[in-house]
Amino acid sequence: MQSAWLSTHLRAARPRVLAALNRVFGDIDLAEDAFQEASLKALRTWQREAPPRDPTAWLIVAGRNAGIDSIRKKNRETLSAPEDLEPGFDGTHPEDELTRSLDQSAFRDDVLRLLFTCCHPVLRKDQQIALSLKIVAGLSVDEIARAFLVQPKTMEQRITRAKKRLQAAKLPYEEPDAVARANRFSVVANAIYLFFNEGYSASQGSVLIRDTLCEEAIRLARLLVRLFPEEPELRGLLALCLIQHSRRKARLSPSGEAVILEKQDRSTWNRKEIAEGNVLLEAALRKAAPGPFQIEAAIAATHARAPSYKDTDWQELDRLYIALQHIRPSPVVALNRAVVQAQLHGPAFALDRLCDLEAPLERYASFHSLKAALLDEAGDGPKARKAYERAIELAGTDVERSHLQKRLDGLKPVKAI
């Protein structure tokens, strides 16, 4: 077997294998080391022999044995090793027995637990992303560091601290009840969307690295949907990510500047991803259990359906934002709804709505840039100029700043005095 394919097998099996090892050992560090050992063993043997029919099961068995070995070495105690499960290379595959038991729901919960652990609320957001990418997706520290534009050493420390924090939190390993499970789904879905967004909105770093983050997020979402197809919010999450991701080509100009929705070349949107997102959303909505991801996916789908910005179904978007505001009220949702209201009722109406949002969003660049655009549309050039200036002050990145500066420069010049 070519070694390139071999590493793809390892990458594909990683989430499930680590999840199982994490259950066996109750320790992420040990599980990771055991996976590493199992991978090395796989590299040695799969090249020589025919690869196993089920690489995942093979790696779990090999990883478990490696983990037990290392515990043994540490403790110098005799633990009973499951010798009968030693991976065999004589053509028979004793792991088949094991895999059958792995297809049960406990195995699905293993993956959920692993992700939940990496995205645990005791961790900071940046730690959650780093741990998920490192442990579940299997990205190297260097790759993750590049994605976040920090030194590998800094990223290494961030991951080590995150693991320490998890150990200190002493997370319980019991099976979750229905409420705890629902909570895990929501925590994990939010974290995956968070790092999808990190890739989606990061305006620095190369396109390649941003796409990597988005694609890893989509890969994890796909895995979750495959394991838990009955969870409509997970399908909503995947639908949302796919539809957003379908616009990646249109969102950046050839010179790397951000292109707003209104100006995007819709012919470059990826129709396959939009179609998949739409059908996922439709399947999710059949459950009649709406949640924020399904509604956000519906918003994205409404934009994707529109032949042009002008011909967008703003009425439908307004209804969806009302629903979102009801389920998950936030000033940012209200801000997004104001964009829709401006289309439906004109800039003056929308500016009125913005007044209530001034206090909570005062330090939010997007608030000021929307306000500027609306003021400009309403014919108040000087105030629009001020709002753009404020937005530029608050903008987080150079790309955002230069984009805003362009719009500021595009305003009709103030009469020379």
Added chain:
Amino acid sequence: MIFSVLIYASEDFIDALSPEEHQEILKKHGSFHEHTKSNKNFAAAAKLMSTGTAVTINKERDEFLVTDGPFAETKEQFMGFYLLDCPSLEEAIQAVKILPLDHGRIEVRPVEFFEGADFKNAERMVINAS
């Protein structure tokens, strides 16, 4: 005779492919298209979306039940199929050897009845093996 060429693979594996590996797989499908079209064996091709998009419909007593996803979690998923019009099983097997076979598996199974859709300009196609 019409043969169906049924393709199974692990979605975990497909999701983990690098763009280059993906390209390599697509290239083999491209050669398969070229080969079967040039000798008029090609009848149809369908690539399915991810199993996450699927629902399963069955009936319990008089109630329709629509459940999410495919029946059970299996290691390999049904990814898509070709239909080939070949004079013999042997010829179908020879053609399938062009497809990527390092990962997953391909089942060849004769078609008893086939009816193609009336897409705008195409002739309706009906083949009944019996």
